[in-house]
Amino acid sequence: MMNKKFENMKRLFNPESVAVIGASDKFDKLGFHVMKSLTTGGYRGKIIPVNPSAKEIMGIKAYPSISAYSGNIDLAIIAVPAKFVSQIFDECHEKGVGGIVLITAGFKEIEDPEGAKNQELLKEKAESYGIPVIGPNTFGMINLTYDLNASFTPEFSRTKKGNIALVSQSGGMSHLLSFLSQRHDVGYSKIVGIGNRLNVDFYEMLMFLKDDPDTKVIALYIEGIDNPVLMMKAIEQVHTQKPVIAYKTGSSKSGDLASKSHTGSMAGRYELYIGGLKQAGAIVVNSAEELMDTAKALATSSIPNGNRVAVLSGQAGPGMAASDTAEDMGLVLPPFTDKTQERINELLPPMAIRINPVDMGPAWYDAAATREIIDVAMRDENIDAVILLIMYASANIKAVEGITDMLVEWKQKKPIITCISAPPGIWDKEVRFLEENFAITNYASPERAAKALGNLWKYRKILSRR
Amino acid sequence: MMNKKFENMKRLFNPESVAVIGASDKFDKLGFHVMKSLTTGGYRGKIIPVNPSAKEIMGIKAYPSISAYSGNIDLAIIAVPAKFVSQIFDECHEKGVGGIVLITAGFKEIEDPEGAKNQELLKEKAESYGIPVIGPNTFGMINLTYDLNASFTPEFSRTKKGNIALVSQSGGMSHLLSFLSQRHDVGYSKIVGIGNRLNVDFYEMLMFLKDDPDTKVIALYIEGIDNPVLMMKAIEQVHTQKPVIAYKTGSSKSGDLASKSHTGSMAGRYELYIGGLKQAGAIVVNSAEELMDTAKALATSSIPNGNRVAVLSGQAGPGMAASDTAEDMGLVLPPFTDKTQERINELLPPMAIRINPVDMGPAWYDAAATREIIDVAMRDENIDAVILLIMYASANIKAVEGITDMLVEWKQKKPIITCISAPPGIWDKEVRFLEENFAITNYASPERAAKALGNLWKYRKILSRR
Numbered sequence: 001m002m003n004k005k006f007e008n009m010k011r012l013f014n015p016e017s018v019a020v021i022g023a024s025d026k027f028d029k030l031g032f033h034v035m036k037s038l039t040t041g042g043y044r045g046k047i048i049p050v051n052p053s054a055k056e057i058m059g060i061k062a063y064p065s066i067s068a069y070s071g072n073i074d075l076a077i078i079a080v081p082a083k084f085v086s087q088i089f090d091e092c093h094e095k096g097v098g099g100i101v102l103i104t105a106g107f108k109e110i111e112d113p114e115g116a117k118n119q120e121l122l123k124e125k126a127e128s129y130g131i132p133v134i135g136p137n138t139f140g141m142i143n144l145t146y147d148l149n150a151s152f153t154p155e156f157s158r159t160k161k162g163n164i165a166l167v168s169q170s171g172g173m174s175h176l177l178s179f180l181s182q183r184h185d186v187g188y189s190k191i192v193g194i195g196n197r198l199n200v201d202f203y204e205m206l207m208f209l210k211d212d213p214d215t216k217v218i219a220l221y222i223e224g225i226d227n228p229v230l231m232m233k234a235i236e237q238v239h240t241q242k243p244v245i246a247y248k249t250g251s252s253k254s255g256d257l258a259s260k261s262h263t264g265s266m267a268g269r270y271e272l273y274i275g276g277l278k279q280a281g282a283i284v285v286n287s288a289e290e291l292m293d294t295a296k297a298l299a300t301s302s303i304p305n306g307n308r309v310a311v312l313s314g315q316a317g318p319g320m321a322a323s324d325t326a327e328d329m330g331l332v333l334p335p336f337t338d339k340t341q342e343r344i345n346e347l348l349p350p351m352a353i354r355i356n357p358v359d360m361g362p363a364w365y366d367a368a369a370t371r372e373i374i375d376v377a378m379r380d381e382n383i384d385a386v387i388l389l390i391m392y393a394s395a396n397i398k399a400v401e402g403i404t405d406m407l408v409e410w411k412q413k414k415p416i417i418t419c420i421s422a423p424p425g426i427w428d429k430e431v432r433f434l435e436e437n438f439a440i441t442n443y444a445s446p447e448r449a450a451k452a453l454g455n456l457w458k459y460r461k462i463l464s465r466r
Numbered sequence: 467m468m469n470k471k472f473e474n475m476k477r478l479f480n481p482e483s484v485a486v487i488g489a490s491d492k493f494d495k496l497g498f499h500v501m502k503s504l505t506t507g508g509y510r511g512k513i514i515p516v517n518p519s520a521k522e523i524m525g526i527k528a529y530p531s532i533s534a535y536s537g538n539i540d541l542a543i544i545a546v547p548a549k550f551v552s553q554i555f556d557e558c559h560e561k562g563v564g565g566i567v568l569i570t571a572g573f574k575e576i577e578d579p580e581g582a583k584n585q586e587l588l589k590e591k592a593e594s595y596g597i598p599v600i601g602p603n604t605f606g607m608i609n610l611t612y613d614l615n616a617s618f619t620p621e622f623s624r625t626k627k628g629n630i631a632l633v634s635q636s637g638g639m640s641h642l643l644s645f646l647s648q649r650h651d652v653g654y655s656k657i658v659g660i661g662n663r664l665n666v667d668f669y670e671m672l673m674f675l676k677d678d679p680d681t682k683v684i685a686l687y688i689e690g691i692d693n694p695v696l697m698m699k700a701i702e703q704v705h706t707q708k709p710v711i712a713y714k715t716g717s718s719k720s721g722d723l724a725s726k727s728h729t730g731s732m733a734g735r736y737e738l739y740i741g742g743l744k745q746a747g748a749i750v751v752n753s754a755e756e757l758m759d760t761a762k763a764l765a766t767s768s769i770p771n772g773n774r775v776a777v778l779s780g781q782a783g784p785g786m787a788a789s790d791t792a793e794d795m796g797l798v799l800p801p802f803t804d805k806t807q808e809r810i811n812e813l814l815p816p817m818a819i820r821i822n823p824v825d826m827g828p829a830w831y832d833a834a835a836t837r838e839i840i841d842v843a844m845r846d847e848n849i850d851a852v853i854l855l856i857m858y859a860s861a862n863i864k865a866v867e868g869i870t871d872m873l874v875e876w877k878q879k880k881p882i883i884t885c886i887s888a889p890p891g892i893w894d895k896e897v898r899f900l901e902e903n904f905a906i907t908n909y910a911s912p913e914r915a916a917k918a919l920g921n922l923w924k925y926r927k928i929l930s931r932r
Contacts, residue, residue: 036860
């Protein structure tokens with residue numbers, strides 16, 4: 001895929017200059033919000049507002065057209081009515097623009113068949129010009145690593161930087177995932193709304209992200225698939241190098257119908273697609289939260305070599321909940337080696353559950369004992385990963401502090417998936433420190449922690465198929 | 467159940483005076499944390515620290531024994547080693563104490579059979595004295611309505627006041643649910659850790675909560691069940707008046723084993739218990755988050771009369787995700803009446819999905835249109851409940867404001883379950899206002915919103931069985 005369009009993808013995502021066609025000072029224009037995103041998102045390149053009836057927009061000199069600007073333009077964001085787009089494509093070509101984000105709606109997704117026809121014409125143009133186009137009918141895209149917010153929502157820039165790339169067919173789902181991730185401290189490299197996929201579909205995005213140094217994990221939100229063969233081919237090529245997680249909606253009768261209208265393509269044949277995605281090597285998930293949780297695990301944890309997990313809990317109940325979910329996900333809780341079990345028996349009084357899942361409760365006041373239980377379990381040759389659960393109580397306020405250096409030193413040589421939970425404001429800093437040092441991957445509940453580990457294990461199984 | 471023990475339950479939960487036996491000034495004693503909970507939790511009754519070697523604890527006059535205190539004692543919280551407990555029970559009886567919270571561990575749950583024997587002896591005593599005992603092996607209990615924090619975790623008092631009573635066999639799970647609820651703004655009347663259930667088991671708690679004016683919804687976390695027949699009987703008697711939600715762990719081999727050790731009773735026969743719980747009228751859920759989400763729905767929403775739902779979304783993707791989950795939960799998305807559909811077709815341009823699930827996206831800039839779409843869908847005779855999904859974008863920042871008065875006026879005559887999502891700090895106030903006025907019940911994701919509505923529908927089905 002080393003054609004001109006593909007080469008231009010780098011200019012599209014890492015532009016030194018961005019023109020906003022339809023830039024505006026008026027709140028009710030999308031061009032206003034796009035300008036806000038660019039100007040407040042920390043973008044360090046050149047911004048060129050284009051509007052025939054403005055001298056200046058948000059304090060930046062405006063131009064009547066892109067040709068009126070003398071410099072180079074890498075990326076053009078288009079936010080004008082559909083009828084003007086074809087001519088703007090020609091101008092972009094003449095100007096040597098590298099890529100386009102086409103926010104404008106009113107193409108393949110509308111009832112009027114003219115919409116689909118116009119999209120087809122635009123596609124032919126873009127292909128002949130070798131210009132990759134994100135959209136139409138999209139909020140845009142954000143390259144967080146590059147501080148480029150080429151979308152109509154400035155608050156996307158509040159998303160934490162990380163190495164997950166989200167490629168989504170739905171703007172609403174992209175917004176939701178960003179907001180959830182802002183609350184859960186999950187970091188992204190890119191968030192891309194591919195909308196109606198003029199000539200940049202899942203296939204092109206996957207092939208581009210395969211070599212994107214900022215991206216380690218690829219998360220997909222899928223409604224309909226126009227070209228399933230190409231998409232599966234791309235997943236096959238990418239997934240051994242970078243895990244691909246897929247959330248596909250449209251299992252319901254009503255959702256299926258909705259998909260047709262929304263993205264201009266048939267969702268249909270849900271089970272067939274799910275089977276295809278799994279076959280191609282994607283990790284298939286069933287909700288927005290599971291997509292985020294799984295992407296976070298793959299972005300921050302090591303991958304377990306096997307499915308044998310030790311559940312170590314400061315309290316028995318959460319340990320049981322995690323054990324149930326773990327077994328549901330295909331994980332097992334094996335007995336420890338004799339050596340490990342003997343040591344744990346020495347460290348814990350006989351009133352606790354000392355076999356796997358371990359109830360470390362009675363070691364609360366004995367930080368050294370807790371440390372050593374975690375340490376011997378992690379070193380156990382029967383154990384591939386650890387689920388560690390600690391619920392705050394005022395008596396155990398030092399529980400996290402007491403194990404921090406050990407966890408940081410381990411750096412998830414085996415995955416350490418945790419639910420360390422406390423009232424807001426307590427342990428937030430400690431958990432963030434541990435996560436930023438890749439010592440743990442933390443979740444809001446024991447069940448979500450166990451599910452995330454289950455999906456890490458799925459990835460190991462997918463890798464071992466090859 | 468109008469015996470003395472049951473009458474004393476009211477004194478236990480609404481005491482005018484509380485003795486802390488084992489009160490301490492030392493951080494490493496549980497009696498320290500219990501004193502903190504009582505003194506910082508806003509309790510307005512009399513606190514009596516009992517400790518033979520202290521004159522004063524946390525500025526409150528201490529007594530060497532409860533008999534040394536001349537006044538009345540409604541509740542005694544015991545946090546001393548197991549060997550002293552039997553004698554303290556006798557003293558409590560002589561003093562006329564109404565109820566006991568027995569935090570002390572080391573009874574039925576320990577490997578030494580002496581533990582179970584001692585618990586049995588204590589039980590006989592408590593029964594003959596007519597004293598209800600919460601515990602042993604518990605963090606305690608919190609009556610939030612009454613500002614009584616009789617637990618060893620002061621931060622339980624940060625839980626929002628509401629009308630859900632949580633009765634839990636696990637301290638860890640109770641802490642987790644409180645912390646999750648603090649983050650999700652879910653309110654409780656009581657949180658009770660029944661621990662090893664000396665003589666207050668699920669049965670007694672259910673019968674007590676049946677007539678508790680502060681409790682509207684009962685949430686149970688269950689590991690093992692000693693007396694399933696009595697428990698099911700209680701659920702049968704309570705659930706038509708107050709919904710009962712049950713989360714039972716122990717489905718896994720490992721969890722099952724753990725349960726035996728933890729609570730001193732066999733979890734076992736998981737499917738059998740699940741069947742029994744459903745048969746008795748409980749709404750069975752599968753995770754801590756689902757327990758919280760479902761309790762919140764039942765506490766704040768009306769119950770739908772049928773399973774026909776309208777999904778109204780500001781963006782198509784979240785609408786599809788909600789539709790998928792809704793159908794999984796047994797809900798259906800029927801066509802609107804002709805009248806409703808005609809009006810929606812007038813309000814939305816042909817570029818949107820105008821049938822159920824409705825994509826209201828193109829009405830973003832037209833607050834009046836959005837209002838009317840919601841209004842006509844809610845009034846539609848084909849519709850029993852509405853799922854409303856709005857993801858923030860800077861262009862639609864007024865979206866929630868624009869529908870607030872209408873939603874408040876509707877007051878969920880039909881349930882309005884929402885996922886209104888935005889970056890932290892945006893719309894938080896608006897959503898809280900709507901929730902506090904019982905206008906909506908809001909969730910973090912479209913899938914969780916749809917699942918909560920599905921569980922409301924399950925409750926309707928359970929009610930209609932009778």
